[in-house]
Each structure stands twice: as C-alpha cells, then as structure tokens.
Amino acid sequence: MNASAKVLLRGSSLLALIVALQSTVVASVDDAQSFALQAAEPYVKEGFQVREDYWGGDLGSGEKKAVRQQLFKGNEYWFWLGTEVERAKISVHIYDSDGKLAEEPDGWEKGHFAAAHVIPKTTGSYFVIVNVEESPEERTHWALVYGFR
Amino acid sequence: MTPFTKYLKLSTIAAGGLTLCVHGAQIPQRIDIKQLSKTVEDVVVPLPNEIFGALNKLGTVNWKEHVRSDKGTNFTERPRIALLLGTVIADGFIAVQAEDAPTVKEIGQRVLALAKGIGVGNSITPHAKAIIEAADKRNWDSVRQELDRTQNSVQQAMNEVHDEKLSQLVSLGGWLRGTEVLTSVVSKHFSADGAELLHQPDLLSYFQARLQAMPEFNLPILREIGDALLQVKPLIDVGNARIPRESVKKINDITTRLGSGIVTRD
Numbered sequence: 258m259n260a261s262a263k264v265l266l267r268g269s270s271l272l273a274l275i276v277a278l279q280s281t282v283v284a285s286v287d288d289a290q291s292f293a294l295q296a297a298e299p300y301v302k303e304g305f306q307v308r309e310d311y312w313g314g315d316l317g318s319g320e321k322k323a324v325r326q327q328l329f330k331g332n333e334y335w336f337w338l339g340t341e342v343e344r345a346k347i348s349v350h351i352y353d354s355d356g357k358l359a360e361e362p363d364g365w366e367k368g369h370f371a372a373a374h375v376i377p378k379t380t381g382s383y384f385v386i387v388n389v390e391e392s393p394e395e396r397t398h399w400a401l402v403y404g405f406r
Numbered sequence: 407m408t409p410f411t412k413y414l415k416l417s418t419i420a421a422g423g424l425t426l427c428v429h430g431a432q433i434p435q436r437i438d439i440k441q442l443s444k445t446v447e448d449v450v451v452p453l454p455n456e457i458f459g460a461l462n463k464l465g466t467v468n469w470k471e472h473v474r475s476d477k478g479t480n481f482t483e484r485p486r487i488a489l490l491l492g493t494v495i496a497d498g499f500i501a502v503q504a505e506d507a508p509t510v511k512e513i514g515q516r517v518l519a520l521a522k523g524i525g526v527g528n529s530i531t532p533h534a535k536a537i538i539e540a541a542d543k544r545n546w547d548s549v550r551q552e553l554d555r556t557q558n559s560v561q562q563a564m565n566e567v568h569d570e571k572l573s574q575l576v577s578l579g580g581w582l583r584g585t586e587v588l589t590s591v592v593s594k595h596f597s598a599d600g601a602e603l604l605h606q607p608d609l610l611s612y613f614q615a616r617l618q619a620m621p622e623f624n625l626p627i628l629r630e631i632g633d634a635l636l637q638v639k640p641l642i643d644v645g646n647a648r649i650p651r652e653s654v655k656k657i658n659d660i661t662t663r664l665g666s667g668i669v670t671r672d
Binding site for chain 2: 306308309310311312323324325326327329330331332350352354355356357358379380381382384386403405406
C-alpha cells in the first residue's frame with residue numbers, strides 16, 4: 258500500500274470512529290428514553306397516559322439527580338427510569354415538598370429499569386430522585402418518563 | 407462532590423436500619439430539600455388534562471360549557487402566536503373532556519395553522535391529521551395522546567432552532583387556560599379539594615422566572631401576565647393552609663381577563 262493510500266485509510270478510519278462516537282453520544286439519551294418507555298408500556302394497558310415530555314442526562318456511578326414535579330391529589334402517577342447501559346444499577350424515589358418519602362411500596366428495580374409509584378396525598382411539588390447506583394461506564398445516560406391516570 | 411451528593415451519602419448512612427422495601431435496598435425515609443436547591447432540574451409543566459383528570463374525580467363537570475371554538479385573532483408576532491397556540495391546545499383537551507368531535511377537529515386545523523405561523527408546521531402536520539382522524543372515530547384517548555405529542559413536537563421543533571422562549575410561552579398559554587377553567591369549575595362548585603388543585607407555587611415561580619428572562623419580547627400582554635402572576639402568587643402559595651373560595655374567584659377573574667387578552671389584539 259502506498260503512503261497516500263495509508264493516509265487516506267487512516268483518515269477515513271478516524272472519521273468513521275468520530276462519526277461512530279458522535280452517534281453513540283447523540284443516541285444515548287434517546288436510547289435511555291426508549292428503555293424508560295419500554296418499562297412504561299404495560300401500564301398503558303392499565304389506563305396510564307404516558308407523557309411525551311421527559312427528563313434526561315448523564316450521571317457518574319453513585320451520582321444522583323433531583324427533578325421537581327407538580328403532582329395533583331386525585332391522580333395516580335408512575336415514574337419510569339431507563340438507561341441503555343445494561344449492567345448499570347439504577348433507582349428512582351419520590352419525596353414530598355417536606356423531604357418525606359412519598360411513594361407507594363410497589364416500586365421496583367430490574368437491571369437497567371426502575372420505577373416508582375405515587376398517589377399524592379396533597380397537591381403540590383414533589384421531588385423525584387434519580388440515582389445511578391452502579392455502572393461499568395464512566396457516565397451513564399438516563400431518561401425519566403411519567404404517566405398518570 | 408456536590409453538596410447534594412454529599413448529603414445523600416450521609417443520609418443513606420443515617421437511614422441505615424430503616425424499613426426495607428420491594429426495591430431490595432434501604433431507601434432514606436427523609437431527605438433535606440434545602441440541600442437539593444442547586445441540583446434540581448426545571449419542572450415539567452403538567453398538561454391541562456392532568457388537572458382536568460383530577461377535577462373529574464371530584465364530581466361531574468359540565469365540560470361542554472367550557473368548550474371554546476372561537477378561532478381568535480391572526481397574530482404576526484411570534485410570542486403572541488406561541489401563547490395562543492398553548493391556549494388552543496388546552497382548548498383541545500377541554501373539547502376532548504366534553505367529547506365534542508367537531509370542535510376537536512376545528513382545533514386540530516387551528517393548531518396546524520398556528521404552528522405554520524410560527525415556522526414549525528412541518529412537525530405538526532401528522533399530529534393534526536391524527537387528531538382529526540381520532541376525533542372522527544371518537545377515540546378520545548388517542549386524541550389526548552396526539553394533543554400531548556403535538557405540544558411536545560412544537561416545543562422540540564422550537565428548541566431545535568433555539569426558540570426555547572417561545573416554547574415556554576406555549577406552556578404558559580396552556581397553563582393559563584387550564585387554570586382559567588379549573589377556577590371556573592371550582593368557583594361554581596366549591597370544594598376544598600378542588601381549590602387545593604391550585605396549589606402550584608413552584609410552577610408559578612417557574613413561569614415568573616421565564617417571563618422575566620424575556621425582556622426582548624416587549625409586548626403589553628406579556629407585561630400583563632407578569633403583573634397578574636404577581637397577584638396570583640400569594641393566593642396559591644399558602645403552605646398547608648386551605649385556598650378559600652374568594653381566592654379561587656379572584657384567580658378566575660385574573661385568568662379570564664388574561665385569556666381574553668391572549669386571543670384578542672391589544
């Protein structure tokens with residue numbers, strides 16, 4: 258192989274790597290959202306309307322994020338958390354505006370999915386705490402969706 | 407380590423020995439909210455039908471009397487179109503509650519026209535079509551879902567072209583219309599539980615902060631909304647106290663006036 262062909266090959270390999278890395282970065286929160294929606298799917302049959310809007314981002318292992326959500330007494334809510342990182346362990350929990358745990362005991366965590374259930378006792382702001390407990394990746398993408406009925 | 411992370415680690419240690427739940431891990435039973443202030447993401451603004459759903463559970467509501475099919479003024483200012491778009495989508499949710507198929511279809515067309523006026527028509531066309539088809543079949547769950555998708559697509563399209571402020575005005579328009587109807591229903595059939603649905607101080611602060619960050623939109627209606635939110639705040643930010651009938655009525659007067667201002671020219 259001549260020198261210019263080697264340069265071209267190296268250049269195109271580098272370009273392919275950059276494109277692949279970029280698409281991984283861009284796709285990850287969307288992938289995480291797909292997993293969160295997958296976790297929500299069975300609940301749609303039970304009458305939950307899943308919102309199109311969602312939160313997303315990335316966290317290091319052991320890091321947490323709080324999101325604030327207005328909830329209405331009379332409604333029932335599920336929050337579903339997903340990540341594309343298969344061996345990650347994630348969790349989601351809900352606290353009221355006084356910082357008291359407000360969720361029902363039937364929340365669950367399974368691999369790269371987690372869910373929390375809340376039937377608000379009062380109308381107001383609640384805090385949803387998202388946690389990447391363990392992950393083999395340096396940064397783990399996450400997405401949180403919610404549904405109500 | 408952020409103060410929040412530090413706190414949560416401490417609270418996890420402090421919460422050792424507390425009840426195990428089906429999550430299979432120990433969950434802190436209490437967290438310090440003050441420590442969260444710097445790490446909290448912005449709120450997701452609830453859809454009007456989240457509030458309407460809760461309202462429905464308190465008793466039968468005559469949704470038909472709240473249906474509005476007035477096409478409103480054709481504005482050229484993009485912030486005005488955005489505000490109006492939010493209220494029209496909220497009107498769509500009201501028409502769904504009333505199971506009024508002709509109005510839902512009109513609203514589907516109106517949403518499309520407004521979205522085109524603001525330059526995001528392409529992302530809305532399939533949703534407008536789906537709204538009309540689902541209304542024809544009287545498939546109300548699908549209409550609700552498509553209205554949510556419509557709002558989401560409009561806002562995503564705006565965010566993609568860095569029109570986040572217009573996107574926030576869509577949310578604000580929807581919230582104002584939802585609050586107008588909520589207060590109208592609760593004023594007519596007052597109950598403490600109904601009034602409690604107005605307890606949304608953080609959401610109101612969120613909108614106040616967003617409005618203050620748009621000085622470039624020098625429009626009388628936005629100044630009027632900003633002043634009105636100042637009046638509403640003490641009426642709904644009551645802590646653990648109940649929101650009285652008089653406050654509900656006052657908020658209804660304010661939001662009705664704003665609603666009229668949003669659909670008509672200054």
